[in-house]
Amino acid sequence: MNYTLHQLQIFLKITQLKSITKASEALFLSQPAVSIQLKKFQDQFSIPLTEVVGRQLYVTDFGQEIAEAAEKILNEVNAINYKTLSFKGQVAGRLKISVVSTGKYVMPYFLSDFTNKNSGVDLIMDVTNKQSVVKSLENNEVDFSLVSVIPEQMNLERVELMANKLYLVGGTKDKFDRKVSKKKIFETYPMLYREDGSATRSAMESFIASHNISTPKKMELTSNEALKQAVIAGLGYSIMPLIGIKNELKNGDLKIIPFKGLPITTTWNLVWQKSKKLSPTALAYLDFINSEKERIIEENFDWYNQY
Incomplete structure (x- = not known):
């Protein structure tokens, strides 16, 4: 076996999106480049990883197991990179946030200064409907969520952002x-x-x-x-x-x-589960929000009070 981290990354993205075209777009690579790397990766296994039926790409059971292993490997590599930056005194790690659809007009303004200041932070922001946002909270898939209505069935902490x-x-x-x-x-x-x-x-x-x-x-x-x-x-x-x-x-x-x-x-609220143990990156972001939210509102939403 002589596969590369790059090949693992490409294969994982293909399995997630079930499409070479969509994977190439997500990774900012050409479709031929992705196809070549997939072939090189497949050549190292005697069992098919994917199959095409009609025009649809399917991941085999074996391919799904390899994808799960690839995700674990890539997560460990990212952890090493984050630890290196942390030892240098930098905030580093993943910050995962789910946002209700209208929140896309709000949340970026409360993120830009933090991510620009901390280049070691990888942001994953999922903009979706309220039901999916609540589900991501329940399944502990995100650090924070942005909602305008607090889910009553959950025990949540919150920071009020703006009206x-x-x-x-x-x-x-x-x-x-x-x-x-x-x-x-x-x-x-x-x-x-x-x-x-x-x-x-x-x-x-x-x-x-x-x-x-x-x-x-x-x-x-x-x-x-x-x-x-x-x-x-x-x-x-x-x-x-x-x-x-x-x-x-x-x-x-x-x-x-x-x-x-x-x-x-x-009110727009940034919420998280009370029982969740926040990562150092999430805690750093929470500190940032508590200290900077008033400035962010004043600088970016002064027009709001005209109505």
Whole structure:
């Protein structure tokens, strides 16, 4: 056996993505380069690691076992590198964070200075839906999660970052009948919702129910970006987080419609399990957040108070 760490890395990425093309994109390599390294790696084993059925690549049972071993080896190599940097007095290690989809407009600002200052930190940020974020916390797969609604069933620690404000929003090119009362907007025009399980949808549904508003026309979209474009195009109205529509408001593509009881205000929270033993890297990040969050908010979200 004479395989390299580079080959292990490539093979592991192929098994994770089930695609040579996607692996090459993730590793910033050409597809031929990845294919060549996979062949060289396969040539060292008499048992197939992968197989192609139709156009789909499948990992064999043997290949899956090799992939698991490769992941362990690569993790150990990374640990050696982190320890070397730590002995030099640098913060080094992996920082894994899961973020609800709208949180992508928030979390990067609370990470950039920390990662720029600590080059030995490898950041893994998964932007996904609320259910997946909660699952990653339950399975102890991440150091921290960013949520606007705290999962009640879990025993969590938290740091409050900033307010999350949700407004009734419409496109500026719509043909809204000015004679229709604002409350009738919900009954007259389609209301656009996020998918089930979304914190934004839950907040919207709670608001509508608490105000006894009827919404006979409904549409559902599975991402904040899709929802935003649908509102801009005039498909309907929605209650949306302010944090995600800054540019659209500035450019005049969207407008906030004043409505009694709005905005809905929640809080963006960085959370982690109370029972979790945080790594030195995670503890260093927590110290950074506690000492720098006010500065970060002031420097990056001063526009927020205009609404």
